[in-house]
Amino acid sequence: MPYVRIQPDDHEAVGAAAEILEASRRLDDPTAPEVVRERYAGWLRYGWDLHPEEQFLLVPDGGGAPVGVLAVELPHRDNRHLVWAQITVRPDARRRGHGTAMAAEVLRRTREAGRTTIWMGCAADDAAAAAFLAGTGFHYASPDARRRQRLADVDPAEIARLRAGAEAAASDYELVRLTPPVPEELLAEIAVVAESINDAPMGDLTWEREVYDADLVRDIETAREGRGDRLYRVLARHRGTGVLGGHTMMVTDPVRPTWAFQGDTAVARGHRGHRLGLLLKIEMMAWLAEVEPQVQLVETWNQADNTHMIAVNEALGYRLDRVFHMYERQLDPAAQEQPAGELASV
Ligand SMILES: CC(C)(COP(=O)(O)OP(=O)(O)OC[C@H]1O[C@@H](n2cnc3c(N)ncnc32)[C@H](O)[C@@H]1OP(=O)(O)O)[C@@H](O)C(=O)NCCC(=O)NCCS
Structure with a gap:
């Protein structure tokens, strides 16, 4: 499935991503502040420190509505071993393997960048996300409280x-x-x-x-x-x-x-x-x-x-x-030489 980079001035892509993120917020984290399109566009343009992470829409083969949003941050000043990723699947498109596909894409990008550690987080009481992360090779590493x-x-x-x-x-x-x-x-x-x-x-x-x-x-x-x-x-x-x-x-x-x-x-x-x-x-x-x-x-x-x-x-x-809960997965640096076909498997 193709990954389409979401550019901050691409109104259609920004709108589609904000819609998926807001639908997920309403279901997965209803007390979080609403996802507002213009704020999301601002985050894509400026990020935390003028080095915004890359975000992508996952679009089904052959077109159709996007089914997920993938955010991939590669710290650039320090912690250059790290990739911090976030995967969100549209609520009505879950349990069809899209999350697994995006996790494989995170892995591929991590190896491509020569990095070795991936972080992904979820709510501690979100059993679906915890099962997903454990199933894709991540282990629990640290708790955060809001x-x-x-x-x-x-x-x-x-x-x-x-x-x-x-x-x-x-x-x-x-x-x-x-x-x-x-x-x-x-x-x-x-x-x-x-x-x-x-x-x-x-x-x-x-x-x-x-x-x-x-x-x-x-x-x-x-x-x-x-x-x-x-x-x-x-x-x-x-x-x-x-x-x-x-x-x-x-x-x-x-x-x-x-x-x-x-x-x-x-x-x-x-x-x-x-x-x-x-x-x-x-x-x-x-x-x-x-x-x-x-x-x-x-x-x-x-x-x-x-x-x-x-x-x-x-x-x-x-x-x-x-x-x-923040989860972590360590990649074996020696595995970086694996052929491309294997890199996509989680
Ligand atoms: C977690 C999330 C990304 C999973 O996406 P998905 O497309 O449904 O995942 P997949 O279909 O690839 O599921 C892979 C496996 O995860 C586990 N899993 C996913 N949803 C589950 C659920 N509701 N209950 C139990 N296990 C679940 C299962 O083991 C599943 O394999 P199976 O369907 O063969 O049993 C999705 O629920 C989501 O977007 N949640 C909100 C955002 C979030 O918390 N992201 C966490 C990572 S940053």
Whole structure:
């Protein structure tokens, strides 16, 4: 079956893919935010850091409506052993081997790129996806938890109490609010503190620390802007030395104005133990209430064993929504010499 690359300005392909992804969301993950065509096109154009992943429609031989969407990301700055893939089959076209065909295509592309590790994820309670992944040679490697903070349910008195405690513990730090563009002279400093996210647990996944530099900080910001998001960042700066101790990011999106999405929160090693994580997030809540008062729900994702960050989130009123499992498959580098015919088999 042919794979048709989905280009961001190909309205027909973007529409067809967004329809499949939205039909799947309604069935497989109904509490997730709606898949909006223009946002999807923005993701295809800008990606996470101006290096968008490739996405394809799977079109049956001889034409007809596409039956699936395949997303294949090949990290380019680091983790060049890795392919991160996502397979979605249109709900009314499942159990006909299309998922298996796309998994074979992922394998083929992985080998073609000379990479050795593939990640694919699914909801932990999605028995179909888990059976599919196990059946295509993947093993479970790490849990992620999605939590939501319903702002109407948050007790302002409790937040004020937490803030007073955190301010006392972090009295050596000042908070700085920042909207894009980050001033040139701050980019490298932010990269250093943002790199601390690598200390978060990753379960049994095969990975290496992500490399953060000024260019990446700028590229992530530019990609967000291109996608139409509004980006807010709060920094904690040590008063005595002027060194950045931590940061947190929040994203809102005019297309889905009642949602906000928590980005990374990271506190650099030498600055931990001062309740900066809590303080940064409380400051972000206060800022969001001022500038985006229509936001009702804030979503955050954590690796499920990240107990410290999750404790902060729970204290702020975030509640577990759903757990997801990341699966991994290792390819034998020696098998790269196999003839093409065998590469398509899973
Ligand atoms: C998981 C998914 C990709 C499977 O697609 P599919 O086209 O139905 O998969 P296949 O027809 O190739 O099924 C292959 C095998 O997976 C397993 N499987 C798939 N669906 C299953 C189900 N509902 N119950 C039990 N096993 C299932 C079976 O072992 C199946 O083989 P069989 O049909 O011979 O018994 C599809 O359900 C989907 O798009 N889910 C939502 C997105 C998602 O979670 N993707 C996960 C990977 S990123």
